[in-house]
Amino acid sequence: MKIRYIIFFTGLVMLAGQTVAQQFEYADNNQVKTLLGGQVKVRGFGSVDLKVSQWNKQTTLLVGGHGGVILNNQFTLGLGGYGITTRSKFKSSDNQDNLYLGGGYGGLLIGYSIFAREIFHVHFPILFGGGGIDVLEDEDNIFSNGFDNIKDSTGFFILEPGVEIEINVASFFRLAIGGTYRFIEGSDLNDISQSDLENWSTHISFKFGKF
Template identity: 25%
Template sequence: MKRTLLSFTFIFVLGATVSSFAQDNQTLFQSRGIYRSGGYAAISNKFTKINGDYANMAELYGGWFINQRFLLGLGASATTNYIPVPALEQNFPARKMTYQYGQFGLMTEYVFASTRRVHVTANLLTGAGFTMQYDRNDIDDWDWDDWDDRHDDDDVKCFFVMEPGVQVEFNLLKWMRFSPGVSYRKAFNAKGNGLTDSDLSNISYNLTLKFGRF
């Protein structure tokens, strides 16, 4: 009898818990639909490493901001500094060959408690990455006569990339936010230009400003 009573009590509590969760279940698009729609653009500078060398990346992303929670948009970023190419990996001989890395694709971002002065965001870029090499000599050092011939050997390699990240966000003004954060870039099936997945995959630290209707 005691065992039956305990079993009944357990089933009742479990059923009540499941029912409570079912009633409290909330989704991005609730029954009332999209009750607030906005949008914003973000400019960001990232600090990371590629092939063991420091890499500075400029990034731009933005899109549709739904229900003060979810951003659906596009993003793109690329390196801006000199990243030396080892002599054995150069596509053509030059004094200052550098790697160029870039990525672009779908950008999603979820904002927790967007109306609070300080809150947290989580984002994910999913798309394509690419690498190439080029001669980074100063303008006075270019040999324009053989520019076309030398760059016929440029080898652009594309591959799949994902970069999840988190940010701490500060609401500076109604239309501007400051969001420092950290992310991890993961390359898949990167081949060519002397770079592998592990050479391209690394942690990035970023400083981001966002402008728009939040």
């Protein structure tokens, strides 16, 4: 991925935040009107997430979660993180074929919901942060030798926008199904290109909290 796409999407996020901060006007009684309204309702939540995606052309399951606060049942601000739980096998340029990928990513998560009080509604999340990928060598257990089985590793910057359908199952439980696209910048693995780490993801989230 070209870095200009990361700059573009990050700029949109910053512009949206600036717009939220500046959207107010003075009424006749000198009260300030804001986008969030005069009384801000703050709610908290946490989730367990399952993601299916392709890393290096191999289907992979990622497990993780996110949590934070919801402002006026529309704006979400929190943190999220995900780790690879299945093996993505590949062969290196020197024909070594017992190699697998491990690692994950996480960062700041912001979002906006449309018609959040309806049973079915749309939510737009954006995660941006960082992560790391390790090239591991082990036939039986990719974590059995500690750091001895790491043959290559890299860090990267990630931007992951998406869209999901949320279902208000109960006052304390929401189910979300959606998709995201993973943009990566800064990876420098020897045998895996940066584009092989970028792809679509589908996910299901189980969200618990006070909505």
